Amino acid sequence: MDLNAIQQMFFQECDEGLAGMEAAFAILRDGDHDAETINGVFRCVHSIKGGAGAFGHERLQAYTHHYETLLDLIRNGSLDLTPALLDIVIGAFDMLSDHVAAARDNSAVPADAAMLARLEAAAGGGSTVTARVGPAGPAATVSEPAATVGDDFDDLMAMLGDVSPPAVPGVEADAPAGWKLVYRPTANALDHGAEPLLLLRELAMLGGTVVDCDVTALPSLDAIDPDCAYLGWTIALPGTASEEDILAVFEFTDACAIALTRDAVATAPVPTPTDPVQVDAADATPAPAADPVASAAPPIDDPKSAAKGAPVPPAAQTIRVDLDKLDRLVNLVGELVITQSMLAQRLTECQMGGISELSDLEHLTRDLQESTMAIRAQPMKTVFSRVPRIIRELEGEVGKRVRLEVEGEMTEVDKTVVERIGEPLTHLIRNAVDHGLESTEGRIAAGKSPEGVVRLSAAHHSGRIVITVSDDGQGINRARVRAKAIERGIILPDAILTDEEIDNLIFAPGFSTAATISNVSGRGVGMDVVRKNIQALGGRISIQSREGVGSSFSLSLPLTLAVLDGMIVTIGEQTFVIPLSHIVESLRPTGETLNRFGLDGALLDVRGAYVPVFPLADHLGIADAERDPTKAVLIVVEGDHGQAALLVDTIRDQRQVVVKSLEANYQEIDGVAGATILGDGRVALIVDIDTLTARSRPVRIPLAEAA
Amino acid sequence: MPMTLATILDTPAAGPLRQALKQALGGAEPLLIDGSGVERAGLACLQVLAAAGSAAAQGGTVFRIDPAGPPLTAMIALAGLDTLVPLAGHDAPAAATGHHVPVTA
Structure with a gap:
């Protein structure tokens, strides 16, 4: 695995850590926390700091150091986690997220001077905060230009110069015995720009000193190969540093390869696999022969304490797999499903369709497909965890107080859906806060709590995931929506619309009822895009609203995009699949329900529409x-541009099909979303x-033999 | 014989540095290397400098980084190579009789 891949893993773990922290903050805010909650937050920050150091992200590392210092004071009880302090901790978390993003994208580092000052003040003074990094603390760090930050070690000298020389390990009578670390990079340790000296620097920051450089x-x-690593080091670390x-x-x-031992005796044994801590990360270079290390460390009284640090292998509950x-695998399972379907058809043709083995194979194939898709499934938490920050920022922007309630965040859905739902969901959240909730004064006047509530929920329902964004605000002002729609020319002044139809006007392109245009919303773009994005995911969006009580937007999405429920239809000799999510109804029309439209078009009368x-x-x-529609079947579908009645010859079947990309396997074809292989x-x-119904609007529909 | 080190001594710079040092160590003249302009130095280049220092000691050639500059000095100290890569004010270690020399910082 090259350095980039490992760094990618680091950033993935950062994201997971940040999501975990966000969840912990929700618990802390509710006051329903214990010591482990803040411990968990501390560990996340600590882990990010470690990785940041290993990859040379100096600014991220420096920032996490200060953040960690404050968290350490909270977790050890030196500071009470008051609401004001929690605000600082959460504010610092947002800045940490920005720092991680900057490190990942190699973009400008956020201006963290003010936040560092707040952290320092909260920690109770600069001495504690800067104890480990010394002068390279906030002042020095924040003054560094962003351009010097990267995956190298530009700031190394500055930080190195500030590392306080550690006390000689073990000289204090009651201090724990020091550590002896043998660190030997493998021959390929310089590949892909990796730099073992960064790790030495990390160890120096922990108080480590190189007692021996093995150049054997x-x-x-x-003979030297400039791209190979040849050196190894024995490093003494103070006993106060944790394993x-x-x-x-x-x-x-x-x-x-590393070997870590408590430097208990003057003559340390050669590290062996039975040593308390022995990590052989690779075997390209043999571990160095241990030289006797002179040390003033007293022998450990309790041998158990030396073994106490023995690593307990973590339970292997998860593994990371390249996407x-x-x-x-998903593709192969798709092929298997198709082959199984073909086999079933062939056997049926031979009057062997009823054999139990075929039925077993069908069940197994479906189980295998569901299990495989489940591997790609991710909890909605991945998306939901970003929402609290959005809410916090919105509170500041619009001056409203908002409480976020989240439900069903562990509901799982396909990774693609998770990745693509973020944007529309963010828009709905912003819309709920900006448009949905009243101002604080307005809420008080309406007899409501000054704090508005935005609820976010996810649940499985009939093989789909339903995500709901609701608020307890003013609801949709239908009179205003209608007036605005008339003003914008979206509807005629005398149009008779149901409440639902009026609500749906907010999805019309260019519609906005915001009295003032803000940064948050009100520019007239958004809700139409939201609906388009949802539909692109094979989903639907619906609104429930009661004036004065609140609004609720429900998104119904398929659990996966790799398979879809479709209606198999024939047109001439050809077979097509119409996605079930678009189908409203299907019918065989009579002459009375068809009306001529222009010269060669026709309109289907669907209960008056x-x-x-x-x-x-x-x-x-x-x-x-x-x-001839009267001899064919009409399938009424709902698309981006309203409803249309698709004229097909026959309906053959309704089944789940495996979606194959036409772009990847052939080329993009206008009006065709993909392909599948039938039995x-x-x-x-x-x-x-959506593409086909868009055409149905400006083009007259030829209808040669319509009645 | 004077020689000046590049500003950035990262891994890609190690190959050219090795070539330059091999040529420079060909003669019997003392090799004084100007490292004052070095801003960054990684393990690959430090190893090459250490190998050169060892070769110079073996051949009885004076080899010294003079002047060194704080960044290079700090990196050499960090890697525990300050004995094998002599800096200004130090001569090549008398004890260094070959390139397989254990170094104690």
Whole structure:
């Protein structure tokens, strides 16, 4: 695994840590916490700090150091976690998120001077905060230009110069015995820009000093390979440094062998696999022969204390798998599903469709498919954990007090959905706070709590995930929405609309009722884009609103995009799949329900509403298809641009199909969303409803033989 | 023979540094290296300098980084190589008779 991959892993762990911290803050805010809650936050920050140091992200490391110092004072009881202090801790968390993002994107480091000052003040003075880094603390750090920050060690000298020389390990009578660490990078430790000296620097910051540099493996100048690492070090660390901290330095490298022992006796034994701590991260270079290390450390009275630090291998509950490998598995399972379907069809043709083995295979295949898709599933927590910060920022921007209630954050959904739901969800949250909730004064006047409530929930429902964003605000002012829609020319002044239809006007492009345009919302773009994004995920959005009580936006999404429920239809000799999520109803029309539209078009009367008839054959270039709606089937679908009645020859089946990308396997085709392979081995194209219905608007529909 | 080190002594700089040191160590003249302009130095270059220092000691050639500059001095000290890579004010270690020399900081 190269350095970039390991660094990528570090940032993934940062994200997970930050999400965990956000959850911990929610608990802390509720006052329902114990010592472990703040311990967990501390550990997250500590872990980020360790990785930041290993990868040379100096500013991130310096910032986490100060943050960690404050958290340490809270967890050891030196500071009471008052609401004011919690605000600082949470504010510092937001800044930490920015720092992590800056390190990941190699972008400008956030201006953290003010926050560092707050952390320092909260910690009760600069001496505590700067104790370990000395003058490289806040003042020095914040004055450094952002341009010097990167994956190198530009600031190394400054920080190195400030590392206080550690006390000689073990000279204090009651101090714990010092540590002896043998660190030997493997020959390939310099690959991909890795720099073992950064780790030495980390150890120096823990108070470590190199007592021996082993150059026995260093070849002559003629023979040396400049890209190989040859040196190894024996480092003395003070006994006060925790084993966890020392090992954390090596958390993100596997290109080294390390052996950590309590420096209990003057003559340390050669590190062996039975030593208290022995980590052989790689075997490219043999561990160095241990030289006798002179040490003034007293012998350990209690041998158990030496063994106490023995690492307990963590329970292997999770593993990280490259996403490409997972996608390959998903793809193979998709192929298996198709093959199983083809086998079933072939056996049915041979009158063997009822055999129990086939039924077993079908069950197993479906179980395998569901299990595989479950691997790709991620909890909505990944998305939800970002919401508290959005709310905090909005509170500051719009001057409202908001309480966020989250439910069902562990509900799982496919990774693709998780990745793409963030933007529309953020917009709905911003909309709820900016438009939905009244001002604090308004709420008091309405007899409500001054603090508005925004609820975010996720739940599985009928094989789909339903995400709801609701607020206890003023609800949709339908009179105002209607007036605005008339003003914008979206509806005619005399249009008769139901409450639901009026509510849905807010999804019209260019619609906005915000009295003033703010940074938050009100620019007239957004809700239409939200709906478009949701529909692109195969989902639907609906509104429930009661004036004065609040609004609720429900998003119903498929659990995965790799399979979809579709209606299998034929048009001429061809077979197509229409996504079930778009289908409203299907019917065989009579002459009375069809009305001529212009010269060659027709409208279907669906209980008083007129829907344009849309012969798919004309738009897909199929010659021998049925053109007479009374002899065909009309499938009423709901697309981006309203409803349309698709004219097809017959409905053959309704089933779940495995979606294959047409772009990846062939090329993009307008009006076709993808393809699938049917049980008979034939390829069926999946109709892109939104693109096709968009065409149905400006184009007159030919209807050659309509009654 | 004077020689000046590059500003950035990262891993890619180690190969050219090795070549330059091999050429410079060809003669019997003392090799004084100007390291005052070094801003960054990584393990790869320090190893090459250590190997050169060892070769110089073996051949009885004077080898010294003079002047060194704080960044390079700090990195050499961090790596525990201040004996094998002599800095201004120090001569090559008398005890260094070959390149397989254990170094104690």
